[in-house]
Amino acid sequence: MMATIFFVLLGIVMLAAVVILLRRPAAFLPSEARGAAINLEDLAARHSRYFPQMRQALFPADEAYLTGRASPVVLREWRDSRRRVMRGFLAGLYEDFARLNRMARAVSRVAPQLDNVREAELFWLGLRFRLFYRIALLELNLGHRPVNAYLRLAAMIGGLGSTLERAAAALAEESAVGRPSTLIS
Amino acid sequence: MAEVLLLCYHTPVIVESTPFTLVLGVPAVCLELVLVGMVLYRGLHRRLPIFTAYVALVVVKEAVTSLVLYRFGLRSLPYYYAYWGSQGILVVLRGLVVAELLHAVLRPYRGVWTIARFALSVTAATLLLYAAVESAASAPQIGGFVLAADRGLEFAVVGALLALLAVCRYYEVGLDPLSAAIALGLAIYSSFAIMNNTVLFKFFSAYAQTWSIMRRVSYDAAVMIWLWPLLRPVPEQEAAPTLISASVYQQLVPEFSGRMRELNDRLLDILQR
Numbered sequence: 031m032m033a034t035i036f037f038v039l040l041g042i043v044m045l046a047a048v049v050i051l052l053r054r055p056a057a058f059l060p061s062e063a064r065g066a067a068i069n070l071e072d073l074a075a076r077h078s079r080y081f082p083q084m085r086q087a088l089f090p091a092d093e094a095y096l097t098g099r100a101s102p103v104v105l106r107e108w109r110d111s112r113r114r115v116m117r118g119f120l121a122g123l124y125e126d127f128a129r130l131n132r133m134a135r136a137v138s139r140v141a142p143q144l145d146n147v148r149e150a151e152l153f154w155l156g157l158r159f160r161l162f163y164r165i166a167l168l169e170l171n172l173g174h175r176p177v178n179a180y181l182r183l184a185a186m187i188g189g190l191g192s193t194l195e196r197a198a199a200a201l202a203e204e205s206a207v208g209r210p211s212t213l214i215s
Numbered sequence: 216m217a218e219v220l221l222l223c224y225h226t227p228v229i230v231e232s233t234p235f236t237l238v239l240g241v242p243a244v245c246l247e248l249v250l251v252g253m254v255l256y257r258g259l260h261r262r263l264p265i266f267t268a269y270v271a272l273v274v275v276k277e278a279v280t281s282l283v284l285y286r287f288g289l290r291s292l293p294y295y296y297a298y299w300g301s302q303g304i305l306v307v308l309r310g311l312v313v314a315e316l317l318h319a320v321l322r323p324y325r326g327v328w329t330i331a332r333f334a335l336s337v338t339a340a341t342l343l344l345y346a347a348v349e350s351a352a353s354a355p356q357i358g359g360f361v362l363a364a365d366r367g368l369e370f371a372v373v374g375a376l377l378a379l380l381a382v383c384r385y386y387e388v389g390l391d392p393l394s395a396a397i398a399l400g401l402a403i404y405s406s407f408a409i410m411n412n413t414v415l416f417k418f419f420s421a422y423a424q425t426w427s428i429m430r431r432v433s434y435d436a437a438v439m440i441w442l443w444p445l446l447r448p449v450p451e452q453e454a455a456p457t458l459i460s461a462s463v464y465q466q467l468v469p470e471f472s473g474r475m476r477e478l479n480d481r482l483l484d485i486l487q488r
Contacts, residue, residue: 037366037413044373045406051380052395127475132387134471139386140456141464144326146333148468153385155475 117170124163131156243435247274250438253445259393262452265315266397269308270441273434276301299361306368309401310339313375320383320394323455326464331382338378342371366412369405376402391453393444400437407433 096105134152138144251271254260260267283297317335321328346367350360376398383390390398407429415426 031417034413034417038410041406041410041413044377044409045402047377048373048380048399048402048406051377051384052390052399054389130471130474134468134475135386137459137464137467137471139324139327139388140458141326141468142458142461143464144330145465145468146330148472149330151472152468152475155472159475 113170117167120163120167120170127159127163131159240431243431243438244274244277246435246438246442247277250442250445253442257445257449259445259449262449263312263315263319263397265308265311269305269312270438272301272305272308276305302365303368306365306372309372309405310368310375312397312401313372313379316394316397317379320379320390321388323453324386324388325458327382327386327388331379334378334382335375339371339375342367342374346371362412362416366409369408369412372405373402373409376405391450393449396440396444400440403440404433404437 093109096108100108131152138149138152247270251274254267254270280294280297280301283291283294287293314335317331318328321331346364349367350364352363380390380398382388411426411429411433
């Protein structure tokens with residue numbers, strides 16, 4: 031009986047997976063509407079550019095200053111609001127990472143030949159980052175880790191902008207030499 | 216008519232024709248004929264010849280099995296071979312339709328096409344091996360062997376379809392409405408066949424009539440899904456995208472992967488501290 035239930039459930043899951051995969055995600059509707067083109071403005075690292083302001087707002091000296099001066103209630107509220115801000119920023123950074131990942135896949139899509147090892151690595155890295163991000167977010171929500179630790183991650187993602195700019199420049203150069211690339215619009 | 220199905224010629228599981236199955240069968244065959252007509256009218260035979268052959272062969276199979284049934288009878292060996300032989304050919308054709316779909320959708324993206332072909336081959340080979348092992352394990356019972364082989368092959372069809380859709384989703388290659396409809400129709404039919412055969416394994420004679428009806432209904436559902444986009448003229452295939460040069464790919468992708476690797480390591484560092 032267990033085998034029967036297993037195979038029936040497997041059939042349902044496989045059909046559901048096909049239906050889900052056939053539903054076009056909203057994320058790539060705009061580019062698909064113009065063929066394979068991708069708007070580079072959509073790909074720019076929007077959130078990481080606010081990294082300096084975030085660093086200022088989350089500076090550890092603030093906590094040292096408030097400890098002992100503010101009441102425990104005020105201090106708790108201040109910490110909560112800091113975490114809230116950090117959560118929002120982390121979500122933004124994740125968006126930036128997703129853009130980088132998407133750009134990599136867009137380049138692969140219009141490449142005449144793919145390097146299987148590199149493609150597998152990109153896939154694995156994207157998967158791993160998503161998993162780590164979920165764990166980091168969970169820990170932040172549970173208050174297990176100080177906010178400052180995430181600033182290092184923010185600094186890393188802050189460098190994304192330059193990577194995307196270099197990619198854009200290389201692709202623009204490609205279209206300038208007579209290959210009207212459909213990758214950029 | 217089509218609904219008079221013999222599961223296995225020397226087992227007692229025989230699906231007799233009833234007024235209900237006949238009522239279901241006659242319009243179903245008409246619908247299949249309409250589909251073949253629409254496929255030819257819309258010129259799909261030039262774009263998707265294997266799919267065209269598949270839908271046409273389903274109609275031919277209905278006619279041939281009905282003739283053999285009329286000539287030799289329900290419990291005859293020729294009918295058994297005609298029915299399951301045609302099922303075998305059709306399931307192989309369904310697999311080839313998936314490969315044809317993959318080729319039609321991804322051919323313009325040369326790099327992705329190479330990877331997708333590899334993914335499809337690995338998935339199909341694994342699931343075909345599973346089908347062989349499972350049917351060999353059920354070999355002592357001829358009915359069980361046929362059902363297990365049929366279920367295994369349907370698994371291979373849905374698995375290959377999933378591999379195709381996963382590659383399309385990952386590289387953000389959109390399927391046109393017709394290709395999406397063909398994929399959905401195949402998935403519905405094959406998934407129902409998996410579930411249907413599984414239940415038949417367990418309950419055998421008690422489920423035989425329902426098994427036959429379910430098989431028919433799932434194929435009719437697929438036919439209606441395939442007919443829907445054919446009601447309007449099929450749009451011309453989009454122009455192939457202009458590909459970048461291999462050197463741009465070689466230059467950019469290591470940079471992307473390097474940056475992503477760095478981000479992963481940093482995040483892992485934080486989590487391990």
